[in-house]
Amino acid sequence: MRAWSPAAAGNGATGEPDWAGTVLDRLAVAHATVFLCVFATDAALGLERYVAFFQMPIQLFLAMLAPIALRVHLPDLLRHEGRCTIALYRDHRHVLLPFLGLVMLGFATSLLPGAYLEGGSTKEVFILGYRFLMFAGAIVTAVLLWSTRWRLVLRLVLLVYVGSVLWDLAYPGTFSGVGSRASGFARNPNQAALTITLMTLMAVRYARVHALDLAILLLGFLAVFATLSRSGLLIFAVFVLNYLYFTGRGQRRRQLVWVPVAALVLVPLAGFAISSLTGRFEIFGDPNAQRRLATFALSNEAVYATDDVRLSLVPQYLALIDQAPLLGHGTGFSGSLPYGAHNMYLELWVNNGLFGMLLYLWLLLGLFGLAWKRGFPPGMALAQVLTVDGFFNHGSIQMGPVLILAGLAMGLSWCQARSTRPPGAVGGTSWRPRLTTTGRGDPR
Numbered sequence: 001m002r003a004w005s006p007a008a009a010g011n012g013a014t015g016e017p018d019w020a021g022t023v024l025d026r027l028a029v030a031h032a033t034v035f036l037c038v039f040a041t042d043a044a045l046g047l048e049r050y051v052a053f054f055q056m057p058i059q060l061f062l063a064m065l066a067p068i069a070l071r072v073h074l075p076d077l078l079r080h081e082g083r084c085t086i087a088l089y090r091d092h093r094h095v096l097l098p099f100l101g102l103v104m105l106g107f108a109t110s111l112l113p114g115a116y117l118e119g120g121s122t123k124e125v126f127i128l129g130y131r132f133l134m135f136a137g138a139i140v141t142a143v144l145l146w147s148t149r150w151r152l153v154l155r156l157v158l159l160v161y162v163g164s165v166l167w168d169l170a171y172p173g174t175f176s177g178v179g180s181r182a183s184g185f186a187r188n189p190n191q192a193a194l195t196i197t198l199m200t201l202m203a204v205r206y207a208r209v210h211a212l213d214l215a216i217l218l219l220g221f222l223a224v225f226a227t228l229s230r231s232g233l234l235i236f237a238v239f240v241l242n243y244l245y246f247t248g249r250g251q252r253r254r255q256l257v258w259v260p261v262a263a264l265v266l267v268p269l270a271g272f273a274i275s276s277l278t279g280r281f282e283i284f285g286d287p288n289a290q291r292r293l294a295t296f297a298l299s300n301e302a303v304y305a306t307d308d309v310r311l312s313l314v315p316q317y318l319a320l321i322d323q324a325p326l327l328g329h330g331t332g333f334s335g336s337l338p339y340g341a342h343n344m345y346l347e348l349w350v351n352n353g354l355f356g357m358l359l360y361l362w363l364l365l366g367l368f369g370l371a372w373k374r375g376f377p378p379g380m381a382l383a384q385v386l387t388v389d390g391f392f393n394h395g396s397i398q399m400g401p402v403l404i405l406a407g408l409a410m411g412l413s414w415c416q417a418r419s420t421r422p423p424g425a426v427g428g429t430s431w432r433p434r435l436t437t438t439g440r441g442d443p444r
Helices: 023-039 057-080 083-090 093-109 123-145 150-170 189-203 211-226 230-247 252-280 287-296 307-311 313-323 344-374 377-389 400-420
Strands: none
Touching (some): 093 123, 093 344, 150 211, 189 230, 189 377, 230 287
16 A cells, blocks of 8 residues: 555546555555454453553554554655545544544543442543544554455454354353353453454455355354354344345345255254254353253243343333433443443443433444445444344443444445545545455455
8 A cells, every 4th residue: 555545636547546566565464464353353352461561452452553554644644645534534424423422421421420430440431532542443444454355354353253262162261251151352252242243244245145155154153153142143133134135136036046045055054063062062061051052942941040130120220311311320330230231222321321322323323324325235234233232232332343343344335435436526535445356345
């Protein structure tokens, strides 16, 4: 990536940057791949134990992000006065502004009497800015990866994460905080299921069905099943519905043929793989795991004694909202309660008030709206998965992998939109990332 080249700069007829073929670019892409393997998988949480000179993951994050940001922004600043950099952030104002609003609101509500900052620590406050950096940094990373085989990079990241889940199956408790369930680097099985689903939907193509994509879809499903997450299976179904819709556009008759054929192949394979997993790994013999497997078989048996408690959380949280509807009780307040909300929208409303929840809804709408406007199916599927997951889990805005994958979706969709816009088109910069014919920049 020698430069970002706006057409207005007079760099040829197309203004396309020449990214390929240089040693520096190859090194930058390799570095970005390692960066994603470390932070898009949450491996950084375990890596800090072995990298002694980094006290916190944020230090390692900034150290690894800096070369990527320099490689993307410095040539533009030197040659084009930063016009493409300005366009990049301006075109993402619909997601950056609500996210920044959440950060600022989090700082403000941390001053409320009910704020719970881990026993007086300021970590909860400063982590808000860290989340924003992860999201914005992923957008920049996507620009670097666009003219490479970026989907291959994401598949590698998925394999790394699935490998950590398999390790957790073989050696329970290595990463997971729940001994009877595997989670990989995420430590929380529900977070692991969400991360795997987002990685899978970013790793497949949507223009038409490919055998490799079906294999990736099966791998993702098995990894989600390994976490024994009920909400994880639900959101994975949301992704599959999106996959069926987008791959079938304009070819519904063909879809009527290949869907049953693929089901005849994949369903027995999935059944065999599930049988092998549950029979091979002792973790599935745990009583809690057995009860979860029973619910997957449509049994009415409760998984935990706290299931009834979770159902009673909604009226409890609504009562708390009624006490402080506008500003909430304070940043982190829900962390002082016996049980988490298991609902992203209720948690934000209780902690940061109505404004916090509305900002999060704005962010979700921005993610979907930009992906829809740019014609980027992975981004639309990602926004829908996050929306549905918010009804069953809390804390997704705090998950590093979720923020990075969402940022990658935004950055890649931006590059796609610029690659298909005619030079000199009205409305934003006419800078165009190179769109190859070999599939490297194929958005779908």
